[in-house]
Amino acid sequence: MTSSVPWQERLSAxxxxxxxxxxxxxxxxxHGQAYVPDMVWGTFQTEAYATVILGQVVDFLGVPNDVPAGVARRMQRQQVLYDGEHRYDVVLGEQALYTNIGGPEVMVEQIDRILRDIDQPSLTLGIIPAAAPVNMLPAHGFNLHGNEVHLELVTSSVNVTEQSELNLYRDAFRRLSDAALYEGEAKEILSKARSFWSGARHG
Incomplete structure (x- = not known):
């Protein structure tokens, strides 16, 4: 089954x-899985990065502006990375490190945060290089939570629970994971992006 709720309704409060x-x-x-092609995974976001993101949501949708409260809750959710009871497999597109959210200062801080936590035992983080061959394109971002897939579209929030569709999403995640680089190679991609934003900051 697939259910959809318009963002303006879901964020009405x-x-x-x-x-x-x-x-x-x-x-x-x-155990969760997430593919995020063009922005940083929410559970990795710094306070400054999340403030920009939620501010854009409020501005675009015209919903009540409670950004500081929303950001505080987003920071709270990150505790699952450190509680020893959860595990996450995350794949980012390299573009996520270059999409300009808040400018160079925010981006340097954000990449430093990822570099700090990339070796957490609760996390497996892969990054798909911009020019990598991928046997699963085009693909929008999605989150796999148990027997449910969550999608965030421009206009609505979508949940998918149909087993045949879940199986396809799992296969898609496997293919995207196969195209990603991990550990030292992922850190090299992160360091390259950090150098880019650091140069922009001082340029």
């Missing part, structure tokens, strides 16, 4: 309530 819902998803899912 602001961003905080939705962040609380996401916290529940993460707490209830021992």
């Amino acid at each position: 602001g961003t905080e309530a939705v962040q609380e819902e996401v916290i529940r998803w993460y707490q209830e899912t021992p």
